[in-house]
Amino acid sequence: MAAQGSIEGQLVNRPPLFDGEDYTYWKTRMEYFLQGFDFQIWSIIEEGDLVVLNNRQNWTEDDRKKISLNCKAKSILCCALSKKEFNRVSSCKSAMEMWEKLRITYEGTIKVKETRIDILVTQYERFQMQSGESITQMFNRFTDITNGLAGLGKSYEMGDMVRKILRSLPASWTPKVTAIEEANDLKRMSLEKLIGSLMAHEINMERLGESSSRKKHSNALKATEGSSDEEFEDEVSNEDSDDEEALLSRRLQWILAKKKYQSGRKKTEGKDTKRAEPICYECKKPGHIKAECPKLKKTEVRKKDSTRKYKKKVVTKHLVQVR
Template structure:
């Protein structure tokens, strides 16, 4: 059960497996793996098999060691390929020939390589931070471009890449860009230091934005409460006015109630009314 769950890439003793996907990623990992295992193995792949001049019956211990390393380099490459990829290089006689066959298959000839470099260089020159993109996301896209160029043999110096990232930032970052340019020598500044400074500034901007949003929210709530308070005061004022009117009405009714009209009878055919006050 443990062997079945043992994933490729978790051991320094197992080469990374290539199944035809993402050749550049596999090539870089394979290079590191071989160099870490035995740097002479990587030299065999880059420069060709170690030369043995003696006939087999006259092999010395040093000759046998060279032949063993040549075979080991081929064996490791074979172990790093799926069946489909192994079929591509199965007729190759040396590890260098196997490696070159894979390179041409997935990177193309020198002309194709130059075309790919032109495409990536254009992407590098037009590179800009996208709206809504974080510093981490922007830097990930940037490294995809620069790593692709490096694998094809095209490299930019550190100062050029630092300036490129600073130029790619939007206008809202201008104060920070100016501060970095004034405080640092861009030719000596590392990308890691630059990205760390930009990420710290991004966090501060987010915190200030949240604080401003919270303040606006509190002000809105206060305005609503003030409006409600004004309405309550108006209700109290209306209530007071209504109470005053009711008081005056009751007072008037009491005054009128004190007076009565009495009819005493008829005098000469006319009705006579006497107004008496109690």
């Protein structure tokens, strides 16, 4: 149907084809086509055939025109249906009956219609912009819901839909939402103008996001060079930041980078300290040289004491012999 619809959409004198898929879409297009082709034919489909009271033998020119319009309405509907859908309504006597049978088949009875409306209304009320979703994607989902409601006879005011979209945006859009509410009359604002403004803001946010990413990288490099907390706060305060979460993220990255730098510096200083300490060749312990070794000094003291005792003993022995 998609390929056929693309071709038929270029011809204003050919009705859109319905093959059993996406009835709401076809129904809306068919209404526009019939109203543009001949509004009286659309009235026949919506309200019923034009009434002819005279017998066929007594038809007037006006009666013949009415009969012709009734038949034309049926003919246009038949041309807009595939073989499967035509077989579904071929036994109907009027264009109105054909139209109603298609509606009940694909929209259901009044109770089914009301149930579908309730489901779509619930989706409308709970509508929120999803994480990672663009403004265009969000608006397409919103349009699917509102178009489905419109096809079932339920519609919202333009101002209500504008407010609903603004309420569905995440917290990071709060400054933009506030600016739109203060600068515009939401009751008169169109969806097209709103979406255009939001798309422009989205592009600016993406551009600023790329710039912020580059600044984060620059701040991390500065932190590894030993910049102080005060310098970092001054740099962050000068950045364009609409989101406190982004500020905390930058702060965390800076702290992690600084810790990594300090940890690496301590390891380097420790290695350098160990390398700078001398090692004693006597006791094999670091922190002094052999000439300053406490162990060696103790040995020398012991030797001196032993030498003194020996000399004293020799002198004493010599004196005794002399006497």
